[in-house]
Amino acid sequence: MSFSGENYPGVKSPTKDSAGFRLNHTMLRIKDPEKSLAFYTHVLGMTVLRRLDFEEMQFSLYFLTPLAAEHSVPDNKSDRTVWTFSQTGILELTHNWGTEDQEGFSYHDGNAQPQGFGHICISVPDLDAAIAWFDANEVTYVKRPEDGKMRDVAFIKDVDGYWIEIVEAGRLGNLGD
Amino acid sequence: MSFSGENYPGVKSPTKDSAGFRLNHTMLRIKDPEKSLAFYTHVLGMTVLRRLDFEEMQFSLYFLTPLAAEHSVPDNKSDRTVWTFSQTGILELTHNWGTEDQEGFSYHDGNAQPQGFGHICISVPDLDAAIAWFDANEVTYVKRPEDGKMRDVAFIKDVDGYWIEIVEAGRLGNLGD
Numbered sequence: 551m552s553f554s555g556e557n558y559p560g561v562k563s564p565t566k567d568s569a570g571f572r573l574n575h576t577m578l579r580i581k582d583p584e585k586s587l588a589f590y591t592h593v594l595g596m597t598v599l600r601r602l603d604f605e606e607m608q609f610s611l612y613f614l615t616p617l618a619a620e621h622s623v624p625d626n627k628s629d630r631t632v633w634t635f636s637q638t639g640i641l642e643l644t645h646n647w648g649t650e651d652q653e654g655f656s657y658h659d660g661n662a663q664p665q666g667f668g669h670i671c672i673s674v675p676d677l678d679a680a681i682a683w684f685d686a687n688e689v690t691y692v693k694r695p696e697d698g699k700m701r702d703v704a705f706i707k708d709v710d711g712y713w714i715e716i717v718e719a720g721r722l723g724n725l726g727d
Numbered sequence: 728m729s730f731s732g733e734n735y736p737g738v739k740s741p742t743k744d745s746a747g748f749r750l751n752h753t754m755l756r757i758k759d760p761e762k763s764l765a766f767y768t769h770v771l772g773m774t775v776l777r778r779l780d781f782e783e784m785q786f787s788l789y790f791l792t793p794l795a796a797e798h799s800v801p802d803n804k805s806d807r808t809v810w811t812f813s814q815t816g817i818l819e820l821t822h823n824w825g826t827e828d829q830e831g832f833s834y835h836d837g838n839a840q841p842q843g844f845g846h847i848c849i850s851v852p853d854l855d856a857a858i859a860w861f862d863a864n865e866v867t868y869v870k871r872p873e874d875g876k877m878r879d880v881a882f883i884k885d886v887d888g889y890w891i892e893i894v895e896a897g898r899l900g901n902l903g904d
Contacts, residue, residue: 552795552796552799552800553774553795553799553800553801553802553807554774554795555768555774555775555776555795556775556776556777556778557775558760558761558764558775558778558789559760559761559764560760560761560762560763560764560765560768561764561765561768561775562765562768562769563768564768564769564772564773564774564793564796565769565772567772567856567857567860568770568771568772568793568860569772569796569852570851570852571771571772571773571793571849571850571851571852571857572793572794572816572849572850573753573792573793573816573817573818573847573848573849574816574848574849574850574892574894575847575848575892576750576753576844576846576847576848577844577845577846577847577848577892578843578844578845579842579843579844579845583735583736583737584735584736584737585737586737587735587736587737587738588737588738588739591732591737591738591739591740591741592739592741592742593745594745594748595741595742595744595745595746595748596741596748597730597731597732597741598732598733598734598735598738599732599733600733600903601733601735601903602902602903603903603904612735615750616741616745616748616749616750617749617815618729618730618731618732618741619729619741619746622729622730623729623730624730625730627903627904628900628901629900630730631899631900631902631903632896632897632899632900633896634896635850635894635895635896635899636850636896636897637850638794638815638816638850639749639750639751639815639816640750641750642845642848644845657841657842657843658835658837658841658842658843659843660835660837660843660844664834664835664841665756665834665835666755666756666834666835666836666837666844666887666889667753667754667755667756667837667843667844667889668754668755668756668819668821669753669754670750670752670753670754671750671751671752671753671754671819672748672749672750672751673748673749673751673812673813673814673815674747674748675746675747675748679744680744680748683744683745710843712843712844715751715752715754717751717812718812719809719810719811719812719813720809720813722808722809722812723805723806723808723809724805725779725808726777726778726779726780726804726808727780727804
């Protein structure tokens with residue numbers, strides 16, 4: 551029998567109407583694509599699947615995945631766009647043209663007031679190795695694994711200050727009752 | 728030859744240090760879990776994989792996926808927690824206890840000022856059927872597919888007002904150059 555989900559007030563069973571729905575991407579606004587792309591491709595190992603430019607509205611979208619090596623990503627641009635929107639675990643970065651040149655401009659991370667969005671999370675195969683890699687790249691931490699109560703969880707910041715949780719799944723089996 | 732990524736200023740090739748990294752989840756704070764769980768399980772077809780309660784800090788985390796039916800989700804709680812943190816495309820909802828009873832309290836959606844986080848996106852197999860389903864559930868729209876310039880993209884709101892983009896991958900092949 552397949553797992554049918556934990557039950558809490560409000561929870562209902564999915565119907566056929568939502569069959570095939572998947573969480574495709576999360577969108578964050580970025581100030582400077584050159585800095586963000588360096589961070590997400592080098593430090594977090596993501597691949598740029600597509601950039602979509604909207605000249606009339608003066609913005610570009612970058613779609614990235616950390617899993618390009620595990621998939622057969624289509625080379626043809628149109629096919630690759632369709633592929634991108636059919637996946638799960640994609641990151642979309644929105645660049646409103648010109649923000650990179652605006653002194654003092656920054657986006658809101660959602661954790662300072664007013665709160666809302668909290669973070670994205672990267673699952674890594676080896677937390678210690680990941681921390682050593684982040685240290686070698688002089689990444690900014692919100693919380694190192696050895697700080698605070700949760701010793702197996704780290705939070706780093708991306709170049710805009712958005713929080714990124716870092717976990718190793720195998721270490722989290724004891725979380726919760 | 729596998730696709731190696733589009734190249735823009737800042738982009739670097741992933742190294743072995745980031746092999747196996749995956750985008751596990753996106754965390755959003757919610758005011759009232761009963762309402763949010765009804766929305767995400769019924770309207771968006773998600774399954775609650777785990778609730779983790781942190782009594783000392785007075786909050787609970789709910790981890791959901793729309794893809795439970797496609798996977799063999801472990802029944803054992805500890806195994807299921809590890810499984811949850813090794814997936815991609817998970818949604819984490821954070822409930823700080825008591826917000827549901829605070830009159831006038833609401834979280835910030837990231838699209839009003841100050842901007843930052845933009846939205847999550849659900850990829851659906853059939854956009855027209857999804858819109859009919861959302862209409863039947865009286866979902867609030869930011870943009871219906873027929874409004875604005877992008878006719879094949881909709882944006883709905885969840886119960887806290889967070890934006891959720893709705894796309895059908897097969898209709899988006901012509902996006903971009």
